[in-house]
Amino acid sequence: MQNTSPNDLLLDQQLCFALYAASRTVTAAYRPLLEPLGLTYPQYVAMLVLWERDGLTVRELGERLLLDSGTLTPLLKRLEHAGLIVRARRQSDEREVEIGLTRSGRALRARAEKIPACLLQQCGLNPVVLVRLRGGLNTLTENILSNPQGVCA
Amino acid sequence: MQNTSPNDLLLDQQLCFALYAASRTVTAAYRPLLEPLGLTYPQYVAMLVLWERDGLTVRELGERLLLDSGTLTPLLKRLEHAGLIVRARRQSDEREVEIGLTRSGRALRARAEKIPACLLQQCGLNPVVLVRLRGGLNTLTENILSNPQGVCA
């Protein structure tokens, strides 16, 4: 266990805050680019997954995005209402809902294609730093998720 | 401008998603530690700032946390309702609302003191990696915020 010092509670010391601030800032940077496509950022990442693999269930999509049905169900309803996807119960297992892209949903991909490069530029990080940053974040996420539930809770 | 390739839209390529996932995962790791204190994560970071410097205005707090009054006003009302802070108009400038810690709000700091070390351990990153990660995130945030508004929008 670490030694505790009085500056442990300084905001600028916190990795969590750097993470929280960066995440919101990056999401905000996406906003003007996604707005013409009629997507929010969470809707965009859901579409990314569906563009990779059509016909996933809500559960599979949730595993990929680390989101549960409480978040996904209304989000997917909005995408369906926007005409980008269809939601249908599987006949093989009526508990599962399969998400299929519509023609319009597939077509949207082309309009999204320039977004990553545009954001990459706004980030202003050289590729090596960026890849290391992404790697560090993934390691962090994995470490916490694989934690045997609250070591010092 | 970067060259665009078809894999630019792969979820696992996106720094933004690593960031989005890590931020939510870390916040989730805080939740069981903050719950006994009666705080949410955004409330916790607000308290961190106030523990550093009591008597800030809503605007100053917002500048520190990158949050606006639409988010802070209700959050601060909840903290006030919990008896941790008081909100009062400044007599020098009636537009400003000053946030003061109550005795109870100041006392809560002691109970929060062990949280950072606990989370640090859950992150499972060695200090060098962690500091570099935090630095990279701060650079990223600064780069985007200092961007002359949508270079390739």
Add this chain to the structure above:
DNA sequence: AGCAATTAGATTGCGCACGATCTATTTTTG
């Protein structure tokens, strides 16, 4: 077969985030 346990998704409630708008108070300016 029949009943319990599990699983997938939907629903509800609360607390952020954030754009947009509104009110009240200063500050600036002609």
Add this chain to the structure above:
DNA sequence: CAAAAATAGATCGTGCGCAATCTAATTGCT
């Protein structure tokens, strides 16, 4: 000094996130 502009915060509406609960379908067990 009076009108206009700027500023601080509050309010409202929408869309997440996530815990908790509910329903319906499937699986497991005896």
